[in-house]
Structures are given as C-alpha cells and as structure tokens.
Amino acid sequence: MVLLFSPFFLGVITRVKAFFGGRVGPSVFQPYFDLAKLFQKKCVYSHTTTWIFRAAPIVVFASVLAVSLMIPFGAFKAPVRFSGDIFLVAYLFGLARFFMIVAALDTGSSFEGMGASREAFFSCLSELTIFMNFVTLVLVAHQISLSGMIGAEIPLSWKLMGPTLLLVVSSFFIVILAENCRIPVDDPSTHLELTMIHEVMILDHSGVDLAYMLYGAAAKLFLFGGILVPILLPIHTGHGLMDTLIFVVGMLGIAIFIGLVESGMARLRLNRVTNLLLIAFALAFFGFIVRLWRG
Amino acid sequence: MTTWIDTSCILVVFLALSILATYRITGMIHIFVVQSFVLSFVPFFLHADALTGRDVMLVLATLVLKAIVAPYILFWAIRHMSMRSEVKPFIGFGTSIICGTFLIAGAFWVASSLKLPGKLISDLVIPCSLSTVLLGFMIIVTRTKAITQVLGYLVMENGIFLFALSLFDAMPTLIEMGILLDIFVAVFIMAIVVNHINEEFEHAPASLRRTKMGETL
Amino acid sequence: MLSVLILIPFVCGLVVFLPMERRLRVRILCAVSLVHAMIVASFWKVNPPSEINGFLMLDAIGLIVLSIVSFLFLSVSVYMVGYFHHEQRRTRTFVACLLLLLSTMTLVSVSRHMGLLWVAIEATTLFSAPLISFHRNPESLEATWKYLLVCSVGIALALLGTFFLAIAAHDVHTLLLPVLLSGAKMLSVNWLKLSVIFLLVGYGCKMGLAPMHSWKPEAYGQAPGMIAALMSGALTQCSFLALIRVSQICAKTGLSEFYASILIVTGALSLVAPAIFILGEGNIKRAFAYSSVEHMGILVLGLGLGPVGIFGAFFHMINNAVAKVAAFLAAGSLAQKYGSSRATEVKGVIHLYPVTGVLLIAGFLAGTGMFPFATFHSELMILNAAVLSGHYLLALVYLGGILVMFIGVLRIVLEMALGKPTQPVLPAKENFLMNAAIAVAMIISLGLGLWMPDILTKVLNDAVALVRI
Numbered sequence: 001m002v003l004l005f006s007p008f009f010l011g012v013i014t015r016v017k018a019f020f021g022g023r024v025g026p027s028v029f030q031p032y033f034d035l036a037k038l039f040q041k042k043c044v045y046s047h048t049t050t051w052i053f054r055a056a057p058i059v060v061f062a063s064v065l066a067v068s069l070m071i072p073f074g075a076f077k078a079p080v081r082f083s084g085d086i087f088l089v090a091y092l093f094g095l096a097r098f099f100m101i102v103a104a105l106d107t108g109s110s111f112e113g114m115g116a117s118r119e120a121f122f123s124c125l126s127e128l129t130i131f132m133n134f135v136t137l138v139l140v141a142h143q144i145s146l147s148g149m150i151g152a153e154i155p156l157s158w159k160l161m162g163p164t165l166l167l168v169v170s171s172f173f174i175v176i177l178a179e180n181c182r183i184p185v186d187d188p189s190t191h192l193e194l195t196m197i198h199e200v201m202i203l204d205h206s207g208v209d210l211a212y213m214l215y216g217a218a219a220k221l222f223l224f225g226g227i228l229v230p231i232l233l234p235i236h237t238g239h240g241l242m243d244t245l246i247f248v249v250g251m252l253g254i255a256i257f258i259g260l261v262e263s264g265m266a267r268l269r270l271n272r273v274t275n276l277l278l279i280a281f282a283l284a285f286f287g288f289i290v291r292l293w294r295g
Numbered sequence: 296m297t298t299w300i301d302t303s304c305i306l307v308v309f310l311a312l313s314i315l316a317t318y319r320i321t322g323m324i325h326i327f328v329v330q331s332f333v334l335s336f337v338p339f340f341l342h343a344d345a346l347t348g349r350d351v352m353l354v355l356a357t358l359v360l361k362a363i364v365a366p367y368i369l370f371w372a373i374r375h376m377s378m379r380s381e382v383k384p385f386i387g388f389g390t391s392i393i394c395g396t397f398l399i400a401g402a403f404w405v406a407s408s409l410k411l412p413g414k415l416i417s418d419l420v421i422p423c424s425l426s427t428v429l430l431g432f433m434i435i436v437t438r439t440k441a442i443t444q445v446l447g448y449l450v451m452e453n454g455i456f457l458f459a460l461s462l463f464d465a466m467p468t469l470i471e472m473g474i475l476l477d478i479f480v481a482v483f484i485m486a487i488v489v490n491h492i493n494e495e496f497e498h499a500p501a502s503l504r505r506t507k508m509g510e511t512l
Numbered sequence: 513m514l515s516v517l518i519l520i521p522f523v524c525g526l527v528v529f530l531p532m533e534r535r536l537r538v539r540i541l542c543a544v545s546l547v548h549a550m551i552v553a554s555f556w557k558v559n560p561p562s563e564i565n566g567f568l569m570l571d572a573i574g575l576i577v578l579s580i581v582s583f584l585f586l587s588v589s590v591y592m593v594g595y596f597h598h599e600q601r602r603t604r605t606f607v608a609c610l611l612l613l614l615s616t617m618t619l620v621s622v623s624r625h626m627g628l629l630w631v632a633i634e635a636t637t638l639f640s641a642p643l644i645s646f647h648r649n650p651e652s653l654e655a656t657w658k659y660l661l662v663c664s665v666g667i668a669l670a671l672l673g674t675f676f677l678a679i680a681a682h683d684v685h686t687l688l689l690p691v692l693l694s695g696a697k698m699l700s701v702n703w704l705k706l707s708v709i710f711l712l713v714g715y716g717c718k719m720g721l722a723p724m725h726s727w728k729p730e731a732y733g734q735a736p737g738m739i740a741a742l743m744s745g746a747l748t749q750c751s752f753l754a755l756i757r758v759s760q761i762c763a764k765t766g767l768s769e770f771y772a773s774i775l776i777v778t779g780a781l782s783l784v785a786p787a788i789f790i791l792g793e794g795n796i797k798r799a800f801a802y803s804s805v806e807h808m809g810i811l812v813l814g815l816g817l818g819p820v821g822i823f824g825a826f827f828h829m830i831n832n833a834v835a836k837v838a839a840f841l842a843a844g845s846l847a848q849k850y851g852s853s854r855a856t857e858v859k860g861v862i863h864l865y866p867v868t869g870v871l872l873i874a875g876f877l878a879g880t881g882m883f884p885f886a887t888f889h890s891e892l893m894i895l896n897a898a899v900l901s902g903h904y905l906l907a908l909v910y911l912g913g914i915l916v917m918f919i920g921v922l923r924i925v926l927e928m929a930l931g932k933p934t935q936p937v938l939p940a941k942e943n944f945l946m947n948a949a950i951a952v953a954m955i956i957s958l959g960l961g962l963w964m965p966d967i968l969t970k971v972l973n974d975a976v977a978l979v980r981i
Contacts, residue, residue: 282312
C-alpha cells in the first residue's frame with residue numbers, strides 16, 4: 001500500500017506546484033518512472049566509502065517500511081500494534097536518519113558533511129516537537145499505541161479538545177515540512193545549492209541505492225501524511241470502502257496543501273529555519289498546556 | 296459556540312507568539328491586523344444567542360479602531376523608514392520564542408489558581424488573555440525599535456481586551472468606549488512621536504547620533 | 513458645576529487650535545486658569561452637587577487634589593506669560609495640550625468611578641507627553657518616548673487591575689466608589705488582592721515610584737521648567753489619588769494591613785533608590801526629579817502608616833506641589849537664560865540674576881523639606897507616624913534618605929548659585945511675572961509652615977476620615 005501510493009503522493013505535490021507556476025508539469029506518475037529508471041542502473045561507489053555507505057540505503061528503506069506496518073490507513077488496520085509503539089515509530093525514523101547522516105559523513109565530502117550537520121541539528125528540534133505532539137495525543141486519547149491514538153476516539157476528542165488538536169495538527173504539519181525537506185525548510189528540487197539539507201546528503205548515492213533513498217523519503221512523507229489524515233478527518237462510516245475513500249481524499253488534500261505552501265513560500269534562510277521549528281515546538285507545547293488545562 | 300471562542304483565544308495567543316518571531320516590521324503589523332480581526336469577532340461568539348445593538352457597536356468599534364485605523368497609523372509612521380526590520384533585539388528570536396512558551400505556561404499556571412465568581416462560556420479566555428498580555432510585555436521589553444514597542448503595547452492591549460470581554464456587564468458602555476478611544480489616541484500620539492524621532496534622526500548629522508538614540512529607534 | 517469645570521478648559525483647548533496670535537493663546541490659558549481657580553475656590557465654601565448618576569462628585573480628597581491642580585495651573589500660566597515674552601516658538605499644540613491636560617486632571621479629581629478614573633488618568637498621560645518634547649531635539653524626543661512608553665504600559669497594567677477589581681465586584685455589578693464601599697462585604701478577597709497589586713504597580717508607574725521611576729529624570733530633565741513643575745506637582749498627585757481610592761476600598765474590606773505592607777515597602781524603596789542616584793547627578797532639573805521620586809515615596813509611606821501618616825501625606829501633597837512649583841520654575845528660568853541646566857555651565861546665578869538666585873535657593877530649601885517651610889512639618893508628621901507605629905528601622909531609612917537627598921541637591925544648587933560666572937553672559941532682564949509666580953508659591957509654602965488655617969485643617973481631617981477604617 002505504502003509502496004504503491006507514496007510516489008503518487010509526491011507526484012501530486014509536484015503537479016500542484018507546476019500548476020501554480022503556470023506550467024503543465026510532469027505527469028503525477030513521473031516519480032514511478034524515475035524510480036524504475038534508477039532501479040535498472042548499477043551503483044557506483046567511491047573508494048573512500050566503507051560498508052556503512054552501502055548499508056545505509058537498505059536500512060533507511062527497511063526502517064520506513066517497518067514504520068508503515070504500524071500506521072492504519074483508512075479501513076485497513078495497522079498489522080502491528082501494541083502499547084508503546086509510538087516510541088518504536090519515532091526511533092525507527094531516528095535510525096533511518098542516523099544511517100543517512102553517518103553515510104553522508106562516510107563519503108568524507110565536506111559538502112555532505114555540512115548537510116549532515118544541518119540535518120542533525122534540525123532533527124533535534126523536530127523530534128522534540130514530534131514527541132511533544134505524541135505526548136499530547138496520548139493524553140487526549142488515553143492510549144499509548146499509534147493506532148489507538150489516531151483511531152476511533154478522535155471524533156469525540158474534537159468536541160472536547162478541539163483547540164488542542166488544532167494546535168497539534170498545525171505543529172505536526174510544520175514538522176512534516178521540516179522532516180521531509182519541503183520548501184520553507186529545504187528545497188527538494190535543487191542539488192547544487194549551498195543551503196540545502198537533505199538532497200546534499202544523498203549526492204553520492206547512485207543507481208539502486210539512490211532509488212532506495214528516494215523511495216524511502218517518499219514513503220516517509222506518505223507515512224507522516226497517514227498519521228495526520230485520521231486526526232484531521234475523523235469520519236468513520238463503518239463501511240470499509242467509504243473509509244478508504246475518505247482517507248485517500250484526505251491524503252490528496254494534504255498533498256495539494258503542501259504543494260500550495262511550496263508554491264506560495266520562498267525557502268527560508270537557514271538561520272530562520274530554527275525559528276520555524278521552534279514555533280512548531282511552541283505550538284506543540286501550547287497544545288500540551290491546553291490539554292493539561294482542560295484535563 | 297464554545298469551540299469558536301476557544302479557537303479565537305488560541306489564535307490570538309499564537310499570533311502574539313508569531314509577532315515575537317517575525318523579523319519584518321510590516322509583517323508584524325499584518326499579523327497584528329489578523330489578531331485584532333479575530334479578536335473583534337469574539338463578542339459575536341460570546342453572545343451568539345442574543346445579539347444586542349451594543350455587541351454590534353462594540354464589534355464595529357473594535358474592528359475599525361484596531362484592525363483598520365491603528366495599523367494604518369503605524370504604516371504612516373514608518374513610511375520613510377529605511378530599516379524595515381528589527382535589527383538588534385536584546386534577546387535572539389529563537390530564545391524569545393522559547394521564553395514565550397514558558398510565559399504561556401506561566402500564564403496558565405497563574406490562571407489555574409484564579410477562579411471566576413461568575414459563569415464563563417469558555418475557560419480558555421483568562422489564561423489566553425494573560426498569555427497575550429505577557430507576550431506583549433515581552434515584545435516591549437526585548438525589542439529595540441520604537442515602532443515594535445508600540446506593536447508590543449498594542450498586543451498587550453489586545454490581551455487586556457480579551458480579558459475585558461469576559462466581564463461584559465460590569466462596565467458601562469460609555470466607559471468601554473472611553474477605554475477604546477484612549478487606546479486609539481495613545482497609538483496616534485505614539486505614532487506621531489515615532490515619526491518625529493525618525494525625522495529628527497534622519498536629519499541629524501552623523502556626529503550627533505548617539506548610540507543610545509539609535510537603539511531607541 | 514463640575515461638568516462645566518471640565519468642559520471650559522476642554523472647549524478652550526479646542527479653540528486655541530484656531531489660527532491666532534502666538535501670545536494670545538497664552539493669555540487664554542491664563543484666563544481659563546484664573547476662572548478655574550475661582551470656581552475651585554468657591555467649592556471650599558459650598559460643595560457642588562454630584563452629577564451624571566454620581567459618576568462625578570467632589571469629596572474632601574478630590575477637593576485637595578483639585579485645588580493643587582488649579583493653583584499649579586494658575587501659577588504656571590502666569591509664569592508662561594513671562595516665559596513666552598522671550599521665547600519665539602509656536603504655541604499651538606503646547607497650549608492646547610495644557611488646556612486639555614487641565615480638563616482631564618479636573619476629571620481625575622472629581623471622578624467617582626474606577627473605570628472613569630482610569631480613562632481620565634490615561635488621558636492625562638497622553639496630553640502631557642507632547643509637552644515634554646517642547647524643544648524638539650533628539651534628547652527630548654527620547655525622554656518623551658520613554659515617558660510615553662513606560663507610563664502607557666504601567667497604565668495598561670492598571671487597566672488590567674481595574675478589570676480584576678470588576679471581577680472582584682461581580683456581585684456589586686458596578687465600579688462606582690460609593691456602591692463599592694457600601695457593598696464591601698460582597699467583594700471577593702482573592703481577586704481584590706490581585707487587583708490591588710496591579711493597580712499599585714500601574715498607577716505607581718505613572719507616579720514615578722521606584723523601581724518604575726526611570727522615566728522621571730529623563731522627562732523632567734528635558735521638559736521645560738513649567739511642565740516639569742506641573743508633572744511633579746499635579747500629575748503625580750492624580751495617580752496618588754487613584755492609590756488613595758484603592759486605600760479606601762482596602763480599608764473597607766479588611767485588606768488595609770496587606771495594602772499598607774506593600775505601600776511601606778514601595779515607599780522605602782523610593783526613598784533609597786533616588787538617594788543612590790542623586791550623588792552622581794550634575795543637572796539641576798534631573799536632581800529635582802530624583803527629589804520628586806523621593807517625595808512620592810514619602811507620600812506612599814504616609815498612606816501606609818495609619819491615621820497620623822495619612823494626615824501627613826495629605827498635607828505633604830499640598831506642600832510638595834507648592835514647593836516643586838517654586839523649584840522647577842526657578843530651574844526653568846535659568847534653563848531659558850543659560851540654555852542649559854547643568855551645574856557645570858550654569859554658575860554664579862546670584863550675581864547675575866539676584867532675585868532668581870534667591871528664589872532658587874528658597875525653592876531648594878522648600879523642596880528638600882527645611883524649616884521653616886511647610887514641607888518640613890509634613891515630613892516630620894510622617895516620621896512621627898513611623899515612630900508611633902513602631903517602624904524604627906523605617907524611620908532611620910527615612911531620615912537617611914532625606915539627608916542624602918539634601919546633600920546631593922545642595923551640592924548642585926550651591927555650585928549654581930554661588931560659583932563664579934564662567935563666561936561673560938549678557939544679563940537678560942529678569943522677568944517680573946516669572947519671578948512673581950515663583951515668589952507667590954514660596955510665600956504660600958512659608959505661610960503654611962508657620963500658620964495653618966482652620967478650614968484647611970477641617971478639610972484634611974475630613975479627607976483622613978474617608979480613608980480610615
């Protein structure tokens with residue numbers, strides 16, 4: 001499911017951006033073609049790299065896939081769920097990021113080292129925010145599993161905890177942009193700019209490795225969307241098909257919204273990204289306070 | 296209607312926080328306009344079931360004075376200014392956001408020990424107004440430009456206004472209008488002084504520009 | 513009658529915006545102040561009836577403040593006739609703001625509603641701010657800005673305090689003072705405590721109590737002498753009136769112990785802080801500003817020290833205002849003649865301008881509370897109150913503060929009055945009206961120090977009775 005749809009999600013964002021840029025843009029299936037092309041290529045490795053560099057793409061891809069097992073999509077229940085799986089989710093994302101950073105450092109390129117240090121710095125802030133949001137959601141739903149948190153209780157919570165959830169959603173959205181290197185934080189469409197973060201780290205990957213990396217990034221974006229949609233659209237018709245349809249519509253909506261944000265905003269200067277992430281944290285913290293206040 | 300009031304309250308605090316994190320003065324004024332706009336509709340939500348002419352009057356007066364006239368005056372005051380962004384705040388932007396969150400937490404903590412004698416539609420009004428007052432205070436204290444300090448004052452006033460809405464019946468309309476008018480005149484006079492400061496500073500020869508004076512600008 | 517008293521200066525304030533001859537405006541100000549003073553004088557005989565559903569009413573405390581305001585405006589406007597004889601500046605905004613200030617200050621002293629009181633006090637801040645930047649140079653603009661910002665923020669806190677008071681008075685449903693006082697049992701004590709703190713901080717800011725006094729030396733140092741006199745003599749008393757109103761409410765709700773303890777701490781701070789700053793000061797107007805902070809401390813202390821202290825505080829309000837008029841007007845004349853008020857540049861006043869020099873020394877003695885001026889008596893009363901209530905340490909701090917202040921100001925005044933003139937200044941003629949205004953204030957201060965009229969004692973006692981439990 002995740003593997004199938006995540007490139008499509010990316011494609012929609014690109015298409016929306018193109019539309020607002022006054023262009024037709026590539027087809028929404030373009031990411032599939034890109035990936036297919038990359039999977040057919042061979043890898044080129046630098047002499048200075050070690051096994052870490054080779055292992056990183058697999059680890060990244062595998063951990064993202066593992067996370068996808070714990071997130072429910074529409075009518076499909078999450079295959080794996082247990083109390084406390086939110087920590088596993090957060091740490092699997094952490095693992096993926098760790099390997100990406102280490103691999104970037106492994107190349108010994110100063111360019112990639114710079115990207116790695118930025119990534120490490122920003123992820124410090126965004127992970128803090130994610131945890132803050134998770135804590136608030138746990139307090140709202142009284143359940144420590146991801147499926148339970150964003151599951152059946154949400155419609156009821158909107159009535160009682162509307163403001164809190166609103167804050168969580170907006171804070172989470174900023175985190176999505178930051179974690180997945182979307183525009184106000186990073187520019188996914190450039191490779192040769194000194195200010196970019198994510199793209200610079202995967203500069204030395206090629207062929208199948210690059211495909212894994214890109215696929216992993218697309219899936220991650222999709223997963224974050226998958227966490228956000230059930231909170232935003234807490235509608236359960238009980239009918240499997242309808243639920244899935246609602247979920248898909250929600251995902252499309254988020255993709256379009258991200259596209260809108262990307263077309264409407266310019267990339268922030270690097271030192272202001274911190275402020276954006278701090279605002280996200282402030283929002284999350286504020287949500288937490290409001291939850292405690294109401295509780 | 297409680298949800299709407301809750302949302303407005305939270306928006307007001309969040310907008311105050313974003314003013315604290317904004318660099319450009321024009322951007323700050325725009326955020327302030329949005330904040331005043333949100334604020335001026337709170338009386339509608341508060342008395343949605345039985346709207347009186349007084350509510351409508353209050354909403355209109357707030358809307359005109361705070362969301363239209365005050366920003367207009369502020370834009371007038373900075374029309375000749377060459378430096379349009381806050382250059383050297385006493386505390387960095389990142390630190391001020393963190394401090395802001397702690398202030399919000401503090402405001403909620405203080406508010407938890409204050410119980411209103413009467414019934415209130417939303418219990419978020421008091422902590423949120425306290426937070427906004429504190430954030431406005433922080434903008435005044437940490438920013439160095441005169442115009443930003445005026446904005447801080449206005450944010451603070453917005454917080455107080457939010458508070459005032461929760462005790463609607465204790466103040467006669469005349470006094471309420473007097474308060475609004477006073478705030479309006481305050482902004483007017485502050486803008487004139489800012490304007491004089493700018494003129495005086497830009498015409499003064501460089502040798503006369505004292506560092507202290509530059510900071511006040 | 514009360515609303516007429518507010519409206520006359522207000523209307524005239526709008527009228528002077530019309531184009532007219534420069535000095536005519538000052539004459540109008542003079543005439544309005546005279547009429548105002550005469551009406552106020554008639555209130556000492558017959559108390560005017562309350563107006564607008566009891567929103568406006570004159571009680572003994574209000575009468576004291578109103579008389580101070582009226583007297584100060586009269587002497588300042590007479591002084592200004594002389595001042596503008598030499599000064600070639602535009603007077604439109606200046607005189608208009610003065611008249612509007614007179615109107616709003618009158619409103620402060622007669623308002624009986626805590627919300628209306630706030631509106632009026634905020635208005636006084638706004639109309640007094642443009643007066644400070646009379647000389648339109650960077651320094652005075654900076655002073656104006658500091659004054660405007662600090663006081664507006666302080667006043668905003670007082671507004672919050674007023675709203676807290678409204679919550680405390682939820683069961684009374686109004687902020688009219690008489691209703692509040694009669695229904696004092698129904699006030700919620702917790703909210704009232706919070707409101708008292710905010711009101712004290714807010715109005716204290718406007719009054720210039722330490723540690724919120726930072727605007728004072730700047731504003732008084734840059735403002736022309738007559739504005740500094742008005743601000744230190746009348747404007748601060750208006751905020752003090754608000755604190756007295758709070759005191760009235762506290763006395764009825766059994767919070768007077770709580771309020772008194774805050775007042776005593778603030779008062780002691782306001783005595784110590786300016787005494788530290790005065791020692792490095794070289795500017796006469798700034799020195800008088802620190803002295804003003806100290807006197808505000810004395811007033812607040814008196815209010816916190818029981819009936820004897822309260823009587824002393826009311827008496828000191830009058831004395832301090834009169835003394836400050838003399839001191840600041842004398843300093844203002846010198847600033848106009850020398851173009852500066854720093855002791856290093858203004859020297860040998862007594863040789864060049866003998867009358868002004870003598871008045872400056874007399875104003876200084878009255879301002880710092882020396883015998884035989886009336887300030888001496890009222891300061892003694894408050895000291896007496898401190899000793900009677902067993903605050904011996906406080907009495908010591910009080911004496912120390914006054915002593916240091918005396919030495920600090922003495923140093924500057926002596927240098928200015930008796931030092932050798934540094935540069936050959938062409939002695940401009942002393943203006944009779946300016947000196948007369950100062951001299952009258954001096955004579956009143958001296959007269960009150962030697963003999964207290966019965967009617968004044970009666971009014972002061974009435975005022976104390978209003979604040980007592």
